[in-house]
Amino acid sequence: xxxxxxxxxSMFIQEGEDVSMNCTSSxxxxxxxxxxxxxxxxxxxxxxxxxxxxxTSNGRLTAQFGIxxxxxxxxxxxxxxxxxxxxxxxxxxxxxxNYKLTFGKGTLLTVNP
Amino acid sequence: xxxxxxxxxxxxxxxxxxxxxxxxxxxxxxxxxxxxQTLGQGPEFLTYFQNEAQLEKSRLLSDRFSAERPKGSFxxxxxxxxxxxxxxxxxxxxxxxxRGIGELFFGEGSRLTVL
Numbered sequence: 001x002x003x004x005x006x007x008x009x010s011m012f013i014q015e016g017e018d019v020s021m022n023c024t025s026s027x028x029x030x031x032x033x034x035x036x037x038x039x040x041x042x043x044x045x046x047x048x049x050x051x052x053x054x055x056t057s058n059g060r061l062t063a064q065f066g067i068x069x070x071x072x073x074x075x076x077x078x079x080x081x082x083x084x085x086x087x088x089x090x091x092x093x094x095x096x097x098n099y100k101l102t103f104g105k106g107t108l109l110t111v112n113p
Numbered sequence: 114x115x116x117x118x119x120x121x122x123x124x125x126x127x128x129x130x131x132x133x134x135x136x137x138x139x140x141x142x143x144x145x146x147x148x149x150q151t152l153g154q155g156p157e158f159l160t161y162f163q164n165e166a167q168l169e170k171s172r173l174l175s176d177r178f179s180a181e182r183p184k185g186s187f188x189x190x191x192x193x194x195x196x197x198x199x200x201x202x203x204x205x206x207x208x209x210x211x212r213g214i215g216e217l218f219f220g221e222g223s224r225l226t227v228l
Contacts, residue, residue, distance in 0.1 A: 004155075033215045042117070042204050042219030043156065050214070088155050092215045100146075100169065101215055103155030 006089055006104030013079055014112050021087060021107045022073040029091030032065050032072040033101065037086045046087075047074070079111050115139065117220035119205050125226045126195055133191045134223040138207030145188050146217060147180055148204040149173065156204055156219075162188060195227045 006023045013019060023032070031050055035043035047058050049065035049072060056063055062075045072089055086108050090101040118137040126132050138145050143164050148156035159178070161169045164185040174180075177195075182188040192199055202224050206217040 006155075031214045040221070042206070042221050044219070045216055048215055090155070090215060100158050100161060101156075101217065103157070105153065105155050 004089055004091060004102055004104035006107055008107060009105070010108040010110070012110045012112065015079060015081060017079050019076040019079055019083075019109060020073060021109075022071060023089030023091075023104050024071040025091060026070070027091075027093065028069040029093045029102075030069070031092040032063070033090045033092070034061075034063050034072070034074045035088045035090060035103075037088060037106070039085075043088055076109075079109075081111050081113050084109060084111050117205055117207050117218050119203075119220040119223050121223060122221060123224045123226075125228065127228050128197060129194055131191065131193045132195055132225060133189055134203050134205075134225075136188045136190070136205030136207075136220060138186070138188070138205070139209075139218055140186075142207035142209045142218070143185070144208040145182055146206040146208070147188070147190050148206065148219075150202040150204055150222070151200075159190075159203075192225075195225075197227045200225055200227045 004023050004025050033048045034046045037043040047063040052069045053067045054065040060077045086106040088106045089104045092101050120135045145162040147159040150156045158171050159174050160180050162182040165182050177193045180190045202222040204222045206219045208217050
């Protein structure tokens with residue numbers, strides 16, 4: 001089946017630092033998404049990317065859809081304590097027929113105040 | 114703001130028992146999904162409904178699992194003869210046709226522990 005390789009698995013940073021994480025796949029995806037999950041909660045959508053090469057920002061978050069359609073990265077600038085959580089990349093390639101997502105294993109982010 | 118609601122939030126059961134989870138999606142959303150998440154993993158797709166029709170099921174959904182969405186509104190996921198390997202967080206998500214691909218709204222999940 002399809003797999004997304006997400007790295008790093010975990011990061012421990014100081015408040016104010018910038019963060020970068022990425023996701024790669026052996027398969028092409030038509031849509032890349034980044035979700036954040038807090039403990040005991042469901043994932044929440046951060047950014048959705050629909051075109052190869054697309055660069056999209058949402059506040060301090062910036063994500064890019066790789067030109068090969070097999071990778072994506074997420075950057076967080078000037079991290080704050082509430083950025084703590086697990087960040088998941090997800091891909092979709094059904095052409096919009098069912099919106100089924102394949103998720104990576106997540107990057108656990110810890111921010112030290 | 115009424116989001117996706119799941120019940121119960123936690124369920125502890127003995128091996129061999131049946132359990133049922135309920136999901137109430139966002140009211141105007143016609144698409145409903147069940148995912149399963151185990152510790153240290155991302156969510157894994159189980160099944161998908163468009164209105165009341167179950168259009169896709171994952172290989173992960175064994176014969177012991179059944180999902181329904183009888184009137185195209187709420188959905189139930191039943192697991193029969195539970196096994197310890199069924200212990201996981203069961204996440205429900207919904208989406209509207211008008212939203213972008215992959216823009217799923219997840220509930221808080223139902224955590225199942227099978228003893």
